[in-house]
Structure formats: structure tokens, C-alpha cells
Amino acid sequence: xxxxxxxxxxxxxxxxxxxxxxxxxxxxxxxxxxxxxxxxxxxxxxxxxxxxxxxxxxxxxxxxxxxxxxxxxxxxxxxxxxxxxxxxxxxxxxxxxxxxxxxxxxxxxxxxxxxxxxxxxxxxxxxxxxxxxxxxxxxxxxxxxxxxxxxxxxxxxxxxxxxxxxxxxxxxxxxxxxxxxxxxxxxxxxxxxxxxxxxxxxxxxxxxxxxxxxxxxxxxxxxxxxxxxxxxxxxxxxxxxxxxxxxxxxxxxxxxxxxxxxxxxxxxxxxxxxxxxxxxxxxxxxxxxxxxxxxxxxxxxxxxxxxxxxxxxxxxxxxxxxxxxxxxxxxxxxxxxxxxxxxxxxxxxxxxxxxxxxxxxxxxxxxxxxxxxxxxxxxxxxxxxxxxxxxxxxxxxxxxxxxxxxxxxxxxxxxxxxxxxxxxxxxxxxxxxxxxxxxxxxxxxxxxxxxxxxxxxxxxxxxxxxxxxxxxxxxxxxxxxxxxxxxxxxxxxxxxxxxxxxxxxxxxxxxxxxxxxxxxxxxxxxxxxxxxxxxxxxxxxxxxxxxxxxxxxxxxxxxxxxxxxxxxxxxxxxxxxxxxxxxxxxxxxxxxxxxxxxxxxxxxxxxxxxxxxxxxxxxxxxxxxxxxxxxxxxxxxxxxxxxxxxxxxxxxxxxxxxxxxxxxxxxxxxxxxxxxxxxxxxxxxxxxxxxxxxxxxxxxxxxxxxxxxxxxxxxxxxxxxxxxxxxxxxxxxxxxxxxxxxxxxxxxxxxxxxxxxxxxxxxxxxxxxxxxxxxxxxxxxxxxxxxxxxxxxxxxxxxxxxxxxx
Numbered sequence: 174x175x176x177x178x179x180x181x182x183x184x185x186x187x188x189x190x191x192x193x194x195x196x197x198x199x200x201x202x203x204x205x206x207x208x209x210x211x212x213x214x215x216x217x218x219x220x221x222x223x224x225x226x227x228x229x230x231x232x233x234x235x236x237x238x239x240x241x242x243x244x245x246x247x248x249x250x251x252x253x254x255x256x257x258x259x260x261x262x263x264x265x266x267x268x269x270x271x272x273x274x275x276x277x278x279x280x281x282x283x284x285x286x287x288x289x290x291x292x293x294x295x296x297x298x299x300x301x302x303x304x305x306x307x308x309x310x311x312x313x314x315x316x317x318x319x320x321x322x323x324x325x326x327x328x329x330x331x332x333x334x335x336x337x338x339x340x341x342x343x344x345x346x347x348x349x350x351x352x353x354x355x356x357x358x359x360x361x362x363x364x365x366x367x368x369x370x371x372x373x374x375x376x377x378x379x380x381x382x383x384x385x386x387x388x389x390x391x392x393x394x395x396x397x398x399x400x401x402x403x404x405x406x407x408x409x410x411x412x413x414x415x416x417x418x419x420x421x422x423x424x425x426x427x428x429x430x431x432x433x434x435x436x437x438x439x440x441x442x443x444x445x446x447x448x449x450x451x452x453x454x455x456x457x458x459x460x461x462x463x464x465x466x467x468x469x470x471x472x473x474x475x476x477x478x479x480x481x482x483x484x485x486x487x488x489x490x491x492x493x494x495x496x497x498x499x500x501x502x503x504x505x506x507x508x509x510x511x512x513x514x515x516x517x518x519x520x521x522x523x524x525x526x527x528x529x530x531x532x533x534x535x536x537x538x539x540x541x542x543x544x545x546x547x548x549x550x551x552x553x554x555x556x557x558x559x560x561x562x563x564x565x566x567x568x569x570x571x572x573x574x575x576x577x578x579x580x581x582x583x584x585x586x587x588x589x590x591x592x593x594x595x596x597x598x599x600x601x602x603x604x605x606x607x608x609x610x611x612x613x614x615x616x617x618x619x620x621x622x623x624x625x626x627x628x629x630x631x632x633x634x635x636x637x638x639x640x641x642x643x644x645x646x647x648x649x650x651x652x653x654x655x656x657x658x659x660x661x662x663x664x665x666x667x668x669x670x671x672x673x674x675x676x677x678x679x680x681x682x683x684x685x686x687x688x689x690x691x692x693x694x695x696x697x698x699x700x701x702x703x704x705x706x707x708x709x710x711x712x713x714x715x716x717x718x719x720x721x722x723x724x725x726x727x728x729x730x731x732x733x734x735x736x737x738x739x740x741x742x743x744x745x746x747x748x749x750x751x752x753x754x755x756x757x758x759x760x761x762x763x764x765x766x767x768x769x770x771x772x773x774x775x776x777x778x779x780x781x782x783x784x785x786x787x788x789x790x791x792x793x794x795x796x797x798x799x800x801x802x803x804x805x806x807x808x809x810x811x812x813x814x815x816x817x818x819x820x821x822x823x824x825x826x827x828x829x830x831x832x833x834x835x836x837x838x839x840x841x842x843x844x845x846x847x848x849x850x851x852x853x854x855x856x857x858x859x860x861x862x863x864x865x866x867x868x869x870x871x872x873x874x875x876x877x878x879x880x881x882x883x884x885x886x887x888x889x890x891x892x893x894x895x896x897x898x899x900x901x902x903x904x905x906x907x908x909x910x911x912x913x914x915x916x917x918x919x920x921x922x923x924x925x926x927x928x929x930x931x932x933x934x935x936x937x938x939x940x941x942x943x944x945x946x947x948x949x950x951x952x953x954x955x956x957x958x959x960x961x962x963x964x965x966x967x968x969x970x971x972x973x974x975x976x977x978x979x
Contacts, residue, residue, distance in 0.1 A: 228343030251349025424451030427535035451574025465646030469760035479761030518583035519545030677765035677776035678744035
């Protein structure tokens with residue numbers, strides 16, 4: 174008998190008998206009900222709360238399967254919720270962890286012929302409440318994030334009950350699959366791939382492949398890797414072989430080199446396992462120095478500044494996640510010169526293909542375990558469940574070249590200070606936290622002794638329970654003082670972090686997204702619908718209030734949306750450029766956040782659907798491998814040069830002053846050689862060199878042995894509202910080319926943050942640019958659908974804040 178994939182033919186019914194819906198796997202409850210016409214689109218308008226009833230009911234998923242033999246087992250993955258599994262009326266499993274795979278022997282209840290399978294989903298809302306009630310004392314969760322209670326009781330995606338950027342829909346379902354296969358059949362349960370790099374200059378690598386085989390003792394496993402074949406006999410469930418690669422092609426992060434992947438294939442009878450292996454050594458280096466404890470990643474002997482963002486689930490409803498859309502999001506990260514993403518601990522362990530894509534693209538992955546912003550049980554059953562989860566996920570992901578770090582959790586240490594219950598009884602909750610954290614660490618190293626481990630994020634280091642939100646001398650930081658404490662953007666420059674794994678500033682989604690999900694009558698910052706799409710308390714007021722510090726306020730809704738994105742981009746640019754200028758004291762910035770789960774005001778640089786906000790266009794420039802940036806120091810402005818390329822380059826830099834009229838006055842020019850190990854001061858100018866109405870514009874060109882490129886930027890020493898901008902009278906000319914449009918922009922005066930928009934989805938080569946008179950810029954637009962003609966509009970800072978109602 175061959176394995177039977179139970180994908181089609183399911184019925185999904187509620188316990189009350191009101192609904193009986195067809196469904197295929199994988200699925201989520203909310204999408205299924207909505208697609209069947211029994212609920213509104215959850216992301217449109219203010220409909221989210223109207224769908225929460227789904228999670229308050231028990232549901233059953235059922236189908237029949239015809240078997241030709243009875244000695245079979247069922248394999249279930251991604252059972253999202255608490256699920257009682259019955260076969261022919263016999264209870265065979267209660268699954269209580271969405272991050273585990275369950276294998277169940279059915280030989281005692283299955284029979285030849287037709288068999289009935291039922292997956293009974295308990296209400297996740299009621300199940301969570303019951304588990305909380307069963308605890309010997311209350312275990313707090315973050316009520317500010319989760320309008321639905323007690324998500325910390327369930328081993329499922331923690332943001333499902335809401336977050337300060339996510340809809341609270343409490344979805345459940347099956348994110349993986351269900352299959353039936355013969356019992357006692359030989360199978361390759363999992364692999365472990367270990368690399369030993371004998372000479373870090375790429376002379377040779379030994380690769381040890383260990384196959385864990387079930388029901389196969391005495392069988393031969395044939396392994397193929399790097400044009401070599403080895404055979405190993407399964408003994409006590411294990412077969413092992415070593416491959417020696419004399420001149421390996423090494424895997425590198427994006428921007429550091431190529432990403433060659435060697436195919437690995439194992440066969441044991443009919444059982445086959447395949448992987449793709451990138452040969453690399455990633456070290457997590459945390460060494461004490463005079464300032465504290467550093468935090469950096471060393472790849473193949475080379476220290477790499479980590480540039481990236483935090484990854485959250487690609488959709489609030491996992492049934493809507495599609496691989497091609499995820500690929501597009503990750504490609505956008507690569508196109509912005511990112512080399513790392515952090516898979517945040519309130520979401521999910523992503524599927525295999527996600528990490529395959531990161532391997533291909535050179536995106537290192539900081540992988541959190543799935544615990545975030547809550548406190549958790551620490552009883553034996555809960556910890557045993559977690560340990561099994563960790564072992565499975567580490568076994569599954571261990572071989573990936575992209576995997577750089579396992580981190581215990583997101584912000585649990587902070588909850589020991591934040592929750593009043595924890596402050597009142599710190600010893601109790603600290604011991605509980607430590608039991609959980611040790612369970613994670615022990616299960617990780619039992620499974621992969623060579624793994625890179627960090628106990629929590631943010632953290633000052635192992636067994637240090639201090640305040641990593643405000644202490645910048647050691648470990649990784651989460652910097653939220655600018656957003657949550659309403660500090661000016663310049664506050665970023667006052668910190669000297671070693672590595673920043675979270676920091677962010679919100680903006681509104683782009684108008685293209687707003688038009689899809691919010692009706693014209695609701696397009697007002699104070700409307701109930703706009704509030705419903707803002708999950709961080711006071712967020713909309715903070716966005717608009719911050720504008721008043723630096724900008725003249727817009728009159729139109731569309732201009733307010735545009736300016737919110739300019740402001741967001743400037744906030745993150747200020748932070749990243751300041752911290753890149755500290756290299757090697759600081760060796761990484763991962764801003765919050767790359768993507769959105771639904772259309773909302775948030776910290777993301779990519780809109781829901783993958784469109785680039787202004788921040789992402791800026792990120793493509795402030796994460797460029799060779800960067801010149803201005804760091805104000807007293808009454809001087811220091812121009813810093815950073816080179817993140819593998820080798821030194823020669824750089825020419827030109828600095829000028831420009832007026833709102835567009836008059837340019839050269840100030841300085843310098844040529845230097847940029848080494849790779851640190852940021853350099855290349856110019857120091859007295860700010861008094863600038864006249865009252867002038868700001869800096871500067872450009873640079875670089876050339877190395879195999880690299881070359883150019884860049885440019887501007888810097889305003891005063892708030893933008895102090896400059897009397899004039900109408901730049903921007904002219905747009907378009908030229909249709911094969912599969913793309915070439916756009917030429919010209920201005921008659923200084924034009925800041927010039928933003929092109931198209932009425933068709935697609936990708937601009939650049940945006941939010943600065944224009945000067947007599948210096949036209951060419952930008953290309955690649956439409957998603959080459960057959961659709963695109964029309965373009967343009968926005969800039971003058972039009973948004975001084976142009977008046979149009």
C-alpha cells in the first residue's frame with residue numbers, strides 16, 4: 174500500500190449544526206467560513222470582530238478513507254488548536270501543539286474498506302480559558318496585544334489572538350497535512366548534517382551526514398553528496414557517512430558572495446530524503462571587551478554586519494499564505510541589500526520551502542522559538558510538550574545554510590518587569606521563566622550540539638536578567654524609546670548598541686492598500702475604521718503628532734498618508750545610519766518590521782500584498798554596501814564612510830549645499846580608500862558653513878577589484894518645516910520599453926522625497942528621491958502584468974505640505 178495523502182474530500186462543520194462546509198487541506202477556519210459566503214471579508218472596513226464567533230464554537234473536520242490494509246499509521250502535522258482525533262469512533266490522539274507532527278498507530282481501530290476520520294477542534298477561546306483556570310495560579314499574558322484572552326496557554330501562533338499590528342481573529346485549522354501510510358515501513362525520520370571546516374580560507378570541509386532510520390536496522394543507506402557516493406548500514410536506527418570536499422564553493426550571505434547549494438540524496442529501500450547543503454561556518458561571537466559584551470556574526474571567518482528586518486507571518490490567516498507571495502517578500506529584502514531576517518517568536522516556524530528560499534537568496538535567519546511577550550506555564554507536561562516541539566523543529570531546520578541563530582524567546586524577560594503579578598512575586602515567575610528557557614536550551618543542544626544559541630531577545634547575555642531595552646553595552650537591544658516614549662529621532666544617535674534586533678516607527682499603509690480595504694467615507698485619520706486598522710493604542714495620534722515636530726501638516730488625507738511614510742523612513746534611516754557608523758562596535762540592525770499580516774497602520778516597510786513603502790525604498794539606499802552618512806557632533810557634521818563589501822574599495826565623495834530654489838554650492842570633495850573592518854571619518858565640516866536655508870546634498874562613487882557603484886543622499890540639519898520650499902514643477906516623461914516603462918523626472922527647484930505611484934501593481938527601480946534643477950533622474954517601472962498600461966502620479970514634500978488643496 175502506498176502512502177495516502179488526505180488533502181481533498183473533507184467536511185468542516187460546527188457543533189451546533191449551523192454549517193457544513195467543504196474544505197481541502199491545508200485550511201484555516203476563518204478563510205473557510207468567509208469563502209463559503211458566511212461572513213464578511215475580515216480585512217475590509219471594520220468587520221474583524223464580527224468573525225470572532227467562529228473561534229468560540231467547537232468544530233469537526235471529517236472524511237472517509239478506503240484502506241486495503243489495517244496495519245497503518247496516521248501522520249498529522251500543523252494541527253492548529255486542541256484537536257481530538259478519532260478513527261471509526263475510537264479516540265487515537267489529542268493534539269495540543271501546532272508546531273509538532275504526530276504519528277499514530279491505527280492498527281487497533283482501522284479496517285480494510287471504508288474508515289471514518291474525525292478531527293474535533295475544541296474552541297480555542299474556551300480551551301485557553303480552561304487551561305488558565307486549571308493553573309495553580311494566574312499566568313499573565315499581554316492584554317495590550319491580545320483582545321482575546323489566554324493565548325499563552327496554547328502552543329499555537331501567539332499573534333492569533335491579536336497583536337499590536339495584527340487582527341484578532343483566533344483562526345485554527347490544519348496548516349500542514351494528514352496522511353496514512355503502512356505501519357512498520359522503513360522511513361528516514363530525520364537527518365543531521367555537521368560541517369567541519371579545516372581551513373577557513375576554503376581549502377577543505379568534512380560533511381558528516383547522519384540518517385535516523387525507523388524500521389530499517391540492517392538495511393543499507395546510499396548517500397550521494399558532492400559527486401561522491403557512500404553506503405552505510407543502519408545500526409540501532411542510525412546510518413552515518415563522511416564526505417570530504419577538498420575545494421568547496423562556500424555559501425555566503427547576500428552581498429558577501431554566492432550561495433552555491435550542494436544536493437544531498439539518501440536512499441534506503443523505497444525511502445528517499447533530499448536536501449540542499451550550503452557549505453559555510455557561521456559563528457555567533459559574543460566576546461567581552463572594554464565596553465561590555467559584543468554581539469556579531471562571523472561567516473567563513475569574515476565578520477559580517479547584519480542588515481535586515483523582522484519577519485512576521487505573511488498573513489493573519491495561514492490559509493491565505495502562498496509561496497510565490499512569500500518569495501516576493503523575501504526578494505524585496507534581498508533587493509534592499511538585507512542579509513538577515515529575524516523570524517519573530519510570536520508567529521510560527523515557517524515551512525521547509527521558506528528556509529529553502531532563504532538558502533537560495535543568502536538571507537541569514539535569526540530563528541526565535543515561538544514564545545513572545547507573555548509568561549508561560551512551567552509544569553512537566555507543558556515543558557515536555559515544548560521539548561518535543563524544539564527537537565522536531567531543530568531536526569527539521571538544522572541543515573539549512575541560512576540558519577544563523579536560535580533564540581529562546583521574544584521579550585519574555587521584559588514581562589517579568591511589566592506584568593504586576595510578576596513584579597509582586599518575581600521569584601515565582603523568574604523560576605518559571607528559567608525552567609522554560611533551560612528546557613529550550615537543553616532540547617536544542619541535545620539535538621544539535623553545534624547550534625548557535627541566545628537565551629532571549631533582547632538580552633544582555635546568558636543568566637543576565639537586566640534591562641536590555643535601555644542598556645546598550647552588551648548583547649542585543651530592542652530600542653523602542655523613540656516610538657513608545659515619544660523621543661525625537663535624534664535619540665537614536667545617543668545610543669551605542671552592540672546589535673539592535675528591534676526598533677521601529679509606524680506609518681499608514683499606502684493609498685493603493687487603503688483604496689482596497691477602506692471605503693472613501695472612512696478615509697479620515699479619526700474615523701472608526703482607521704482606528705480599527707490601528708492596533709497599537711494611540712498609534713495614529715503619535716504618527717500625526719510627531720509630524721508637527723518636523724513638518725508642516727498636510728491638508729489632504731492622501732498627503733498625510735504620504736508624509737507618514739516619509740517620516741517613518743527618516744526615523745529608521747536615522748537609526749540605521751547612526752549605528753552603521755559605529756561599526757565594529759555595533760554589528761547589526763534588524764528593524765521592526767519587514768511585512769504586514771493584513772492592511773493596517775504598522776511599522777512595516779512592505780505593505781500587505783508586498784508593495785514597497787517609502788521606508789523600503791530608503792532601506793535599499795541606507796543598507797547599500799558602501800554608504801556615506803552624516804553624524805552631527807556638536808556644532809560640526811562628520812561625514813562617515815562605511816564599506817560592507819568583502820574587500821576594500823576606492824571612494825570619491827562630493828559634498829555641496831543646496832537651497833530650496835535649487836542653487837548648489839560645492840563645499841568639499843575627497844577621495845579615500847574604504848577598508849572593510851570599521852566605519853571611517855572622511856570629512857568634518859563646521860555647520861556654520863551652511864546658510865540658514867541650505868541643506869547638504871552629497872554623492873559618492875566607488876570602485877574595487879570586482880565591485881563598483883554610486884550613491885547619494887541629503888541631510889537637513891534643521892526640521893523640514895523651517896525650510897520655505899518652492900514649487901519644483903516636476904515634469905514626468907515616460908517611454909515604453911520591452912516589459913517596463915522608463916520614467917524621466919525633472920524639477921525646476923529642489924524637490925524632496927519625490928514619490929512616484931502607479932495605478933497598476935509593479936516595482937519601481939527607485940523612489941522617494943531628491944531632484945535638483947538640470948539634473949534629471951531616470952526610474953524604471955516593471956508592471957506585474959506587462960499587458961496593462963500604467964498611469965503615473967508624483968508626490969513630493971512641497972506638494973504635500975505647502976501646495977495647498979488641489
